[in-house]
Amino acid sequence: MKLNKKSSRIVSFLTLLSASTLSSASVYTHQLGPNTGVSASSSSTAFLGAAFATDRNKIWPSTCLRGTSIVDNPGNTSQIISLNSEYNHQKLEENIDISVNGKANLFDLMKLGSEQSFKRAVSETETSYTLLLTYRYDAPVVRYQLADIGSRLTEFGQKALANGADSFYRLCGDSFISQFERGGRLFVGIKLDFANKSIKEVFKSSTNFKFADLASVKAALNGTRNKFSSLVNIYLTAYQIGGDQLALGNILGVVSGDNIKACYSSTSSNYQCGTIIDSLSKYVRKDGPLLKSWQRHPAVTGIITTHYRDVIEGNPQYTSELTKNIINSRSLLYKAFKDQQKLMSRIETVLSTSYSPLLQARWNKLEDDYLAAKSVVTSNIEALEYAMSVCYSALDSCNSSRINTLANLGNVRLPVDPYSLIDVGKISVGKGGGEQYCRAPELSIIVGVGARVKNDNIKGIKIGYRKLLNDGSLGSVQYKQCGSGSEKFVEAPAGHVLTGFEFRVRRDDVAAINVLSKKWDRSKRKLTGKIVSTRSGSGSELSLDLSTDQVNNTFYNTDHVVLTGLSLRASSDDASGITGTVGWIY
Numbered sequence: 008m009k010l011n012k013k014s015s016r017i018v019s020f021l022t023l024l025s026a027s028t029l030s031s032a033s034v035y036t037h038q039l040g041p042n043t044g045v046s047a048s049s050s051s052t053a054f055l056g057a058a059f060a061t062d063r064n065k066i067w068p069s070t071c072l073r074g075t076s077i078v079d080n081p082g083n084t085s086q087i088i089s090l091n092s093e094y095n096h097q098k099l100e101e102n103i104d105i106s107v108n109g110k111a112n113l114f115d116l117m118k119l120g121s122e123q124s125f126k127r128a129v130s131e132t133e134t135s136y137t138l139l140l141t142y143r144y145d146a147p148v149v150r151y152q153l154a155d156i157g158s159r160l161t162e163f164g165q166k167a168l169a170n171g172a173d174s175f176y177r178l179c180g181d182s183f184i185s186q187f188e189r190g191g192r193l194f195v196g197i198k199l200d201f202a203n204k205s206i207k208e209v210f211k212s213s214t215n216f217k218f219a220d221l222a223s224v225k226a227a228l229n230g231t232r233n234k235f236s237s238l239v240n241i242y243l244t245a246y247q248i249g250g251d252q253l254a255l256g257n258i259l260g261v262v263s264g265d266n267i268k269a270c271y272s273s274t275s276s277n278y279q280c281g282t283i284i285d286s287l288s289k290y291v292r293k294d295g296p297l298l299k300s301w302q303r304h305p306a307v308t309g310i311i312t313t314h315y316r317d318v319i320e321g322n323p324q325y326t327s328e329l330t331k332n333i334i335n336s337r338s339l340l341y342k343a344f345k346d347q348q349k350l351m352s353r354i355e356t357v358l359s360t361s362y363s364p365l366l367q368a369r370w371n372k373l374e375d376d377y378l379a380a381k382s383v384v385t386s387n388i389e390a391l392e393y394a395m396s397v398c399y400s401a402l403d404s405c406n407s408s409r410i411n412t413l414a415n416l417g418n419v420r421l422p423v424d425p426y427s428l429i430d431v432g433k434i435s436v437g438k439g440g441g442e443q444y445c446r447a448p449e450l451s452i453i454v455g456v457g458a459r460v461k462n463d464n465i466k467g468i469k470i471g472y473r474k475l476l477n478d479g480s481l482g483s484v485q486y487k488q489c490g491s492g493s494e495k496f497v498e499a500p501a502g503h504v505l506t507g508f509e510f511r512v513r514r515d516d517v518a519a520i521n522v523l524s525k526k527w528d529r530s531k532r533k534l535t536g537k538i539v540s541t542r543s544g545s546g547s548e549l550s551l552d553l554s555t556d557q558v559n560n561t562f563y564n565t566d567h568v569v570l571t572g573l574s575l576r577a578s579s580d581d582a583s584g585i586t587g588t589v590g591w592i593y
Contacts, residue, residue, distance in 0.1 A: 053184055055151035059312055060180035062328045064399045071164030071179035072318070073154040078147050079186075086298060087143040088291070090218040095139040095194075099126070102141065102192060103246065107310045125246040127352040129196035133204045135356060136211060138224065142193040142291055144249070144298060146305040149187045153318065160319075168319075181314060181325040188309030191249030191301035195287065197224070197280075198242040199231060200356055202273070202429050203593040205533075205567050206238050221291075225284045232271055232278060237429060238591070240360055241271040241280050245287075249306030254296060258286045274361045328402055336409035337398050343413060344391045347384050350419055354381045365449050369425035369477060376422040383417040390416065426479040426532070428452065430571060431591045434556045437549050440465075440574025440586035445489035447472035452504040452590065453570045454484060454524070457496030458517050465575045469493040473504070475592065479529030493517075497543045499524035504592075505570040506538060506554065508585060509547035512577045519544030523552060525565075532593055533566040548582040553589065567591050 053059075056070040089095055101109075103122055129137045153159050160168060167178040201207040210231065218224050231239060247255045270280040291297050316325060354377050362370055394412035398405035428450050445468040447453050455471030467490035473481040484498070494517045499505060507523030521542035525534040538554060554565045572588030 053310065055149065055184055055187060057184045058178070058180040059182045059184060060176075061182060061312075062399075062402065065180070066184075067178070067180060069163055069179075070161055070183070071167065071175075071315075072151075072159050072183055073161055074151045074159070075154075076149055077152050079150050081147045084147065084302075085145045086293075087145075089141045089143075090220070090224070092138045092140070092216055095141045096129075096131075096137075098141075099129070099139065099194065102143070103194060103248075105248075105308055105310065107312060109309070121246065123348065125194065125196070125244065127348055127355060128242070128244050129194075129198060130349060130352045132200075132349075132353045132356060134202070134207055135198055135200040136207055137199070138197040138216070140195040140197075140218075140221075140224070142191075142195075142297065144191040144301040144305070145308075146189040146191075146301070148189060151183070151185045175315075176325060179315065181316075182312045183315065184310055185313040186311035187307050188311070189249075189305040190308045191297075191306060192247070192308065193255070193291065193297065194246045196242075196244050196246075197228065198244070198356075200240045200242065200360060201235065202238040202427065202591065203424070205593060206235065206591065210235065210239075221284055221288045225281050228271075228280050228284070229278075232280070235431075237273050237363075238431060239271075240269045240273055243270045243280055243283055248308065250297060250300030250304050254290070254300065258290055259283060269359075269361075272361050274363060333398060333402055333405045336405045337395065339413065340391055340395045340398065340409055343416065344388065344395070347387045347391065347416075347419075350421070351381065351384050351388070353421065354384065363429070363449075366425070366427050366429070369427070372477075373422040373425065380419050380421055383419050387416045387419070425477065426475055426529070426593065428475045428569075428571070428590050428592045431568070431589050433586055433588050434551060434553070435584065435586040436551045436556065437582070438576055438578070438584035440576050440584050442466075442574075442576050443468045443490045444572065444574035444586075445470050445487060446572035446588060447487065448474070450475050451485075451571065452481070452527075452592065453573065454504055455496060455498030456505070456508055456520060456522055456573060457493030458510065458520065458575055459490070459492040459494045460512055460515055460517055460577050463515060463577055463580060465577050466490050467492040468573060468575060469496055470573065471496075471498050479532065481527060495520045495543045497522050497541055499541055500526075500539060502526050503539060504534070506534070506565070506568065507550065507552035508570065508573060508587065509542075509550040510575070510582045510585075511544065511546050511548045512580060512582045515580065517544075519546050521547055521550075523554075527592070534569070534592070535566070549585055551585045551587050553587070567593060 053066055055076050056072060056074050058067040058069055058071050059065070103126070129139055131137055158165065164175075164179055167175045199207075199210065201210060214227065214231070218227070228241060232241065243259065245255055245259060270283055271278050289295060314325070357370070357377055358374070358381070360370075361367065390412050394408045397408040401408075442465040443458075447470060451472040451474045453470050453472050457469040458465060459467040467488065469486065469488050469492075471484050471486050473484055476482055481502070481504075497520045499522050503524035503526050505522055506525050509519075509521040509523070510517060511519040519542065521540055524539050524541065526536045526539075528535045553568045553570070569590050569592050570587050571590035574586040575582070576584030
């Protein structure tokens with residue numbers, strides 16, 4: 008019996024196992040598939056020389072070919088660092104899961120373990136954006152070198168082949184594991200979760216995502232914290248393959264069970280992100296602890312297999328049992344699985360986020376709805392995982408299992424996010440306000456303004472305001488007097504809210520007030536239509552207009568910014584300063 012050295016590729020993904028006692032054929036082992044308890048094909052240990060069946064992603068705890076494990080090119084190592092977040096997201100799935108011949112099978116992608124938790128933690132939602140950084144170390148590969156003397160078939164292999172090709176393929180599979188690729192991987196995810204999707208879009212349009220090193224990442228995060236302080240929570244998490252993972256956990260210090268704690272919270276002044284990134288910089292530096300750890304304890308990062316038909320001459324061609332229906336069913340199940348994982352990511356983000364006290368009260372009313380949705384999504388994921396296992400272990404039942412499973416998935420409708428109004432900063436024109444300040448109550452928007460001047464000072468400000476209710480409608484107009492009296496009072500048309508203010512002072516009197524407003528549309532969750540001007544008196548000496556003036560040097564989306572507070576100043580018989588508190592309505 009003669010053998011040749013051609014190799015072929017199969018489709019599979021594997022999870023790491025540190026040791027195995029199933030076979031003495033190799034000290035290098037690897038866990039194949041999640042342990043679901045569904046069938047023997049769902050979980051078994053891969054080792055060099057192990058028999059493998061491609062169609063079912065199944066291995067046997069036996070070796071049909073004699074050989075030894077050797078380290079190939081022991082000095083051949085490399086390290087790659089990528090701070091290109093967009094590229095890293097595209098490559099995450101193929102890099103975080105251990106491939107066979109560079110390809111993936113959908114069954115092993117559907118794991119409910121730490122890999123899926125990390126993927127959910129870094130996945131982007133309507134309100135979040137994630138920066139993903141990757142570090143990669145490649146160690147020398149380990150090969151299964153076939154015996155050169157005598158028969159290369161083991162005694163078990165010889166007996167299987169003696170009973171015919173069907174017997175051989177049934178007992179030895181159609182291929183064997185011929186090589187392990189080794190190394191290490193580190194994925195660092197920095198998730199920025201914004202108060203709403205509009206603020207996220209502002210962030211994306213104004214941020215440079217090209218980083219030279221971790222120091223530039225740190226600077227970008229610090230700038231984001233300063234710019235969006237009350238509108239963003241920042242989460243930092245990581246996933247490491249190979250090496251000493253405990254060291255990474257000691258650096259992060261922000262993981263508690265399945266929940267990732269924020270390294271910066273909009274409700275707290277405590278900022279830990281910079282300190283964590285400083286520690287990561289030391290951890291990943293050239294010749295630092297991470298690289299040394301990978302060199303001492305590399306993980307299996309890839310597997311190469313070889314078909315028996317390529318090394319045993321005279322064997323009949325193996326015919327795959329996979330059909331188009333089976334391949335299509337696997338694909339449809341995986342698509343549904345990814346959809347459910349996306350829902351789970353959104354749910355977990357909401358349940359772990361802290362808000363300002365009044366807004367938190369609104370979210371708390373939805374907590375039970377989100378917990379109920381999480382229960383349904385968890386059941387859907389488990390059902391899809393089971394159906395996919397059927398598509399690998401019982402090929403004849405794959406199509407019917409897919410049809411039944413997809414038809415019976417639980418319906419999930421996430422609650423509508425509560426309407427919110429959050430202060431984003433202040434805008435000053437002229438000398439800025441200061442003599443008198445009037446602020447609408449929390450979750451309330453100014454709809455009218457009046458003022459009084461005496462002895463060249465602002466003595467009183469009166470505002471009309473409406474509260475943003477739970478259903479997105481505006482409550483009835485209420486009034487608040489700050490200081491004493493008002494000489495003129497101007498209110499925006501019904502349904503409108505203030506987006507600007509102008510006034511003029513003459514002869515120690517408020518001679519003119521003009522309020523700028525837009526209409527609030529609760530169904531669209533934004534301001535609509537043109538800016539409307541409503542005035543009393545003629546002319547203006549000073550104007551604050553949110554459609555042109557800036558907050559923190561950024562032009563905010565004018566469909567969402569409103570005035571929630573005003574401070575005015577008069578001097579030399581002129582309107583000399585305005586400061587507006589700016590709220591973001593959603």
